[in-house]
Amino acid sequence: MVKLAIDIMGGDFAPDEIIRGVNLAMETYDDLELTLFGDESKIQSLITPNPRIHVVHAPEKINMGEKDPISLIRRNKELSLVQTFRALREGLVDGVVTAGPTQGVIVASHLIVRRLLGMKRVALCPTLPTFAGKSRLLLDVGANIDIRPEHMLQHAMFASVYMTETQHIEKPLVGLVNIGAEPGKGRELEHEAFELLSHSPHINFYGNVEPKEVLTTECDILLTDGFSGNLVMKTIEGTAKALGMALKEEIGRNIWGKIGYLFMKKNLQAFKKRMSADDVGGAVIFGVDGIIVKAHGSSNAYAFSRAIHQARLAVLGNVVAKMKEKLVVEDE
Amino acid sequence: MVKLAIDIMGGDFAPDEIIRGVNLAMETYDDLELTLFGDESKIQSLITPNPRIHVVHAPEKINMGEKDPISLIRRNKELSLVQTFRALREGLVDGVVTAGPTQGVIVASHLIVRRLLGMKRVALCPTLPTFAGKSRLLLDVGANIDIRPEHMLQHAMFASVYMTETQHIEKPLVGLVNIGAEPGKGRELEHEAFELLSHSPHINFYGNVEPKEVLTTECDILLTDGFSGNLVMKTIEGTAKALGMALKEEIGRNIWGKIGYLFMKKNLQAFKKRMSADDVGGAVIFGVDGIIVKAHGSSNAYAFSRAIHQARLAVLGNVVAKMKEKLVVEDE
Numbered sequence: 001m002v003k004l005a006i007d008i009m010g011g012d013f014a015p016d017e018i019i020r021g022v023n024l025a026m027e028t029y030d031d032l033e034l035t036l037f038g039d040e041s042k043i044q045s046l047i048t049p050n051p052r053i054h055v056v057h058a059p060e061k062i063n064m065g066e067k068d069p070i071s072l073i074r075r076n077k078e079l080s081l082v083q084t085f086r087a088l089r090e091g092l093v094d095g096v097v098t099a100g101p102t103q104g105v106i107v108a109s110h111l112i113v114r115r116l117l118g119m120k121r122v123a124l125c126p127t128l129p130t131f132a133g134k135s136r137l138l139l140d141v142g143a144n145i146d147i148r149p150e151h152m153l154q155h156a157m158f159a160s161v162y163m164t165e166t167q168h169i170e171k172p173l174v175g176l177v178n179i180g181a182e183p184g185k186g187r188e189l190e191h192e193a194f195e196l197l198s199h200s201p202h203i204n205f206y207g208n209v210e211p212k213e214v215l216t217t218e219c220d221i222l223l224t225d226g227f228s229g230n231l232v233m234k235t236i237e238g239t240a241k242a243l244g245m246a247l248k249e250e251i252g253r254n255i256w257g258k259i260g261y262l263f264m265k266k267n268l269q270a271f272k273k274r275m276s277a278d279d280v281g282g283a284v285i286f287g288v289d290g291i292i293v294k295a296h297g298s299s300n301a302y303a304f305s306r307a308i309h310q311a312r313l314a315v316l317g318n319v320v321a322k323m324k325e326k327l328v329v330e331d332e
Numbered sequence: 333m334v335k336l337a338i339d340i341m342g343g344d345f346a347p348d349e350i351i352r353g354v355n356l357a358m359e360t361y362d363d364l365e366l367t368l369f370g371d372e373s374k375i376q377s378l379i380t381p382n383p384r385i386h387v388v389h390a391p392e393k394i395n396m397g398e399k400d401p402i403s404l405i406r407r408n409k410e411l412s413l414v415q416t417f418r419a420l421r422e423g424l425v426d427g428v429v430t431a432g433p434t435q436g437v438i439v440a441s442h443l444i445v446r447r448l449l450g451m452k453r454v455a456l457c458p459t460l461p462t463f464a465g466k467s468r469l470l471l472d473v474g475a476n477i478d479i480r481p482e483h484m485l486q487h488a489m490f491a492s493v494y495m496t497e498t499q500h501i502e503k504p505l506v507g508l509v510n511i512g513a514e515p516g517k518g519r520e521l522e523h524e525a526f527e528l529l530s531h532s533p534h535i536n537f538y539g540n541v542e543p544k545e546v547l548t549t550e551c552d553i554l555l556t557d558g559f560s561g562n563l564v565m566k567t568i569e570g571t572a573k574a575l576g577m578a579l580k581e582e583i584g585r586n587i588w589g590k591i592g593y594l595f596m597k598k599n600l601q602a603f604k605k606r607m608s609a610d611d612v613g614g615a616v617i618f619g620v621d622g623i624i625v626k627a628h629g630s631s632n633a634y635a636f637s638r639a640i641h642q643a644r645l646a647v648l649g650n651v652v653a654k655m656k657e658k659l660v661v662e663d664e
Contacts, residue, residue: 131577179566210570211567212566215570216577231563231567232563232567234511234544235571237544238542238545238547241544241548243571243572245463247579250602250603250606253599256595256596256599257595257599259595261596263592264589264593267583267589270582271578271579271582274582
């Protein structure tokens with residue numbers, strides 16, 4: 001059984017869509033055992049009864065605009081997010097899934113679950129939308145504003161273990177996001193990281209990857225600092241949204257567009273689906289002692305069920321234990 | 333007359349497409365007087381004869397992959413790029429247009445044309461594709477890897493003058509590219525820049541702009557450091573390309589897509605045009621004593637003619653002289 005704690009109260013459409021996402025995941029996978037933390041009466045009214053589901057009443061949530069999640073998380077042990085993470089720390093579950101605010105999730109990861117011994121920094125790692133037949137990890141996208149090359153190497157190692165154990169890619173190819181493809185490009189951080197990564201026996205290093213290639217590169221893993229990664233991720237999001245709007249505008253401009261749309265409606269829906277993050281699941285927190293999946297704040301039931309699946313794969317792949325072994329090797 | 337020096341040898345499709353671009357610009361604007369630097373026999377075979385065109389034989393060019401443009405530009409005075417920039421320095425023209433390699437253009441700007449007195453750093457400033465009815469400047473996208481808040485303020489001032497004098501926007505709205513919209517987000521650079529920009533009487537500051545808004549924000553100018561700006565710009569480019577490919581794939585997948593395409597072909601072409609950089613012209617180098625427009629390396633004739641138009645507007649708007657006045661005010 002894959003035991004996960006689910007934060008029912010986090011996300012723009014919580015708790016309803018989150019509970020429906022749980023139902024969907026339970027229908028799809030028969031190896032899940034889920035403990036739901038949230039408003040019990042709400043859960044009971046929407047959940048499909050199942051002996052593999054446990055409910056803990058924890059109706060308090062962090063607001064999306066919370067200015068000071070650190071002190072709130074320290075202060076309020078009743079928060080559904082806090083209770084979910086405590087279940088992980090106490091070993092009652094192997095992972096957690098939440099659509100709560102990113103900053104709160106990172107803080108709770110640090111304060112409640114804690115970093116793995118030897119792991120210097122955690123990373124927030126989403127999966128980019130699938131293009132050219134594959135999906136790619138991008139990290140860090142915001143857990144660290146400042147980062148050192150040695151942190152990036154650990155992130156690359158963690159991401160490699162994750163890709164191997166969840167996607168069965170034997171030697172995942174790791175690229176360094178940079179403003180030019182040639183060695184020697186970028187800031188001092190990129191110069192030093194390039195050196196370190198290219199000499200490490202623990203990863204399969206490709207070299208620099210320009211951001212215009214991030215969606216189509218042959219790399220499986222794209223490394224960068226949290227500030228740059230956040231910029232890249234949000235620029236992809238914004239560009240996709242703006243282009244989607246422009247496409248809609250151009251098609252709606254005249255009768256020919258509207259007729260054409262009637263014919264290719266399904267094709268355009270498939271295109272829209274490729275741009276959406278729903279299939280991907282969520283971002284994983286790498287570097288803590290347990291699997292933490294942060295689902296998108298705007299998750300609907302389907303997207304949340306995919307995030308549960310993502311946590312499930314990471315637990316089944318035994319990702320954290322495998323990374324612990326690597327950290328021991330690195331220390332020797 | 334707007335006097336410009338044109339580098340005929342720079343760009344992937346030089347010299348043919350560049351010369352055709354010159355013809356197109358000359359047909360469209362009757363206030364241009366152009367001096368072309370390049371292979372004279374090639375120019376004579378393709379150019380539409382016109383007394384407002386002068387030709388200087390300068391057939392040598394910088395290769396796109398040149399490893400050391402600095403010493404090449406120092407060493408080789410015969411390069412078409414060098415001769416074009418020298419014409420600007422000597423006051424024979426008011427501006428230059430080139431599709432040569434970006435790094436070479438930045439180096440030549442520094443070494444040959446020189447920074448304006450009081451201007452601490454130059455900036456490379458492209459115009460983003462037009463969405464929601466307007467175009468926006470993004471700077472710096474690569475002239476400076478490291479940058480200080482006071483440089484960013486000067487960049488904002490220069491960009492504001494440029495927008496006012498070429499686009500007739502009275503008080504252009506300046507946004508700071510950042511990983512969150514709230515004040516206090518980002519690195520120390522963004523914290524300090526936010527402080528400085530929000531207290532400057534020289535610009536109309538909006539606040540932070542997340543990258544997911546860069547194509548749709550109400551801001552006219554988006555400020556960032558050269559590394560981050562390059563990431564954002566290239567991520568937009570790469571995302572647009574990947575989505576364009578995905579759209580084509582989905583439409584080509586079955587007969588309904590193909591029939592629909594026959595109806596909405598023009599709509600989809602208009603969509604594609606919106607994603608392309610051809611209309612925009614090129615990136616402008618801000619901070620040097622003259623107008624320098626760096627056209628896209630892959631410029632076709634139309635795109636290059638738009639880059640000439642962009643330089644023309646900046647010369648007509650007297651942008652450099654207006655900025656000189658601002659620099660004096662700032663020093664007082």
